[in-house]
Amino acid sequence: MGSFLYFIVSSLLELLVWAIIISAILSWLVAFDVINLRNRFVYNVSRFLDAVTRPVLAPFQRFIPSLGGVDISPIIVILILQGVIRYLLPLIFGPLISLMG
Numbered sequence: 700m701g702s703f704l705y706f707i708v709s710s711l712l713e714l715l716v717w718a719i720i721i722s723a724i725l726s727w728l729v730a731f732d733v734i735n736l737r738n739r740f741v742y743n744v745s746r747f748l749d750a751v752t753r754p755v756l757a758p759f760q761r762f763i764p765s766l767g768g769v770d771i772s773p774i775i776v777i778l779i780l781q782g783v784i785r786y787l788l789p790l791i792f793g794p795l796i797s798l799m800g
Contacts, residue, residue, distance in 0.1 A: 701795040705788060712784050715755065716777055722748040723773045 725745055728734045736742045752773075759772040 701792055701799045705792040705796065708792075709784055709788055712780055712788075715751070716780050716784075718748055718751045719756070719773050719777055719780075722752045 722745075725734075725741075725748065729736060729741075729745070734741050736745060755776055756772050759776055760770065763772045763775060765771070
């Protein structure tokens, strides 16, 4: 049970990392007019990714200034999430997994 819970939490955090990466790339493609939001599919994907990533990115965007117009908060959030996945989750779930066998 503990290892399954670890897998679920770890996978959700990994999916969040990918959502942040895809959202950043999509925003660049829209900004450089490679694709546009008039396309219904692109618009829906963009709205979904924004709804998923905005609650995570917004607190960091408040206190991390953009560097020359480039928002680096997604990079900071990805680094923090990778640290949580790699170091914090094993510390949290390690005793639970060993306890449950």
